[in-house]
Amino acid sequence: GQQVMQIPQYQHVQEGEDFTTYCNSSTTLSNIQWYKQRPGGHxxxxxxxxxxxxxxxxxRLTFQFGEAKKNSSLHITATQTTDVGTYFCAGKNSGGSNYKLTFGKGTLLTVNP
Amino acid sequence: GAGVSQSPSNKVTEKGKDVELRCDPISGHTALYWYRQSLGQGLEFLIYFQGNSAPDKSGLPSDRFSAERTGGSVSTLTIQRTQQEDSAVYLCASSPSGGALTQYFGPGTRLLVL
Structure with missing residues (x-):
């Protein structure tokens, strides 16, 4: 079945540094969504x-969808403490179920003030 | 309500007991999803409803798990004979239709099985 992988699993940065998380799908996607989950939130x-x-x-957030529609990235410029949380990508399989999103395991970002 | 609501927010139960988790989606949203999130993990798809029917139950981990939706609105996820490995946050999400549009998540129910 479809797999969506995210790297890195964790990233710790100093406030002001940039951050990037990468998402790779085993199959071609029709679209990709990004979600943020704050600690203790949804x-x-x-x-x-x-x-x-x-x-x-x-x-400060830049999102890219790859040419082959199998990968995506989220880049945060000059991180702030408010950026702390887990960032998930979620892909809809091209030609597959019309409703199902497959979520990656997420990248947990922590920011040192 | 303005958003997706879930109840209870926290549930502690003993191994072997049954639990019911409730989800109230955003009014008018026809699609409803249940996910399970274990500590520090991603979102594990459990079941999808379009209206009252569940065309995809493929994510339910075992036959101890079941879900229903009535009136195209409220959904209940039932876990029978709970096990410790069922401990997790159970998240419900709704969207305006089943086209994998934006999913709006509820706050989740934190289930702890002792």
Whole structure:
């Protein structure tokens, strides 16, 4: 079945440093979503990417969808303590179920002030 | 309500007991999902509802797990004869339709089986 892998599993940075998490799917995706889960909280939707090679920005966050639609990345510029949390990617399989998202295991980001 | 709500927020039970977890999705959302999240782990898909029917139950770990949805709204996840390995956070999410659009998550139910 479809697998979605994320690396790294953990990342600790000093405030102000950049951060990147990578997501790789075993199958071609029709779209990919990113969610953020604060410690003790629940996942909150950040963004969805649909087009091959798509790049979207939200303030200090930059999201990319690979040309082959099998990988994605989230880059945070100049991290702040408010960025702490686990970032999950979730992919919808191209040609597969129309409803099912497969989540990666997430990357836990901690930021040292 | 404004968002997805779940109850109880925390549940402690003894091994072998049955538990029921409730999810109230956002009004009008036809799609409802249950996930399980163990400590420090990702989201494990359990079941998907479109309206009252569950076209995909493939993620239910065993026959001790069951779920239903009534009136196209409230859903209940039941775990019978709980085991310690069932301890986890059970998250419910809803979306406007089943097209893997944005999923809106509830706060979860933290289940601890002693």
């Amino acid at each position: 996942p909150v939707f950040l963004i969805q990417l649909v087009k091959s090679g798509e790049v979207k920005k939200q303030k």
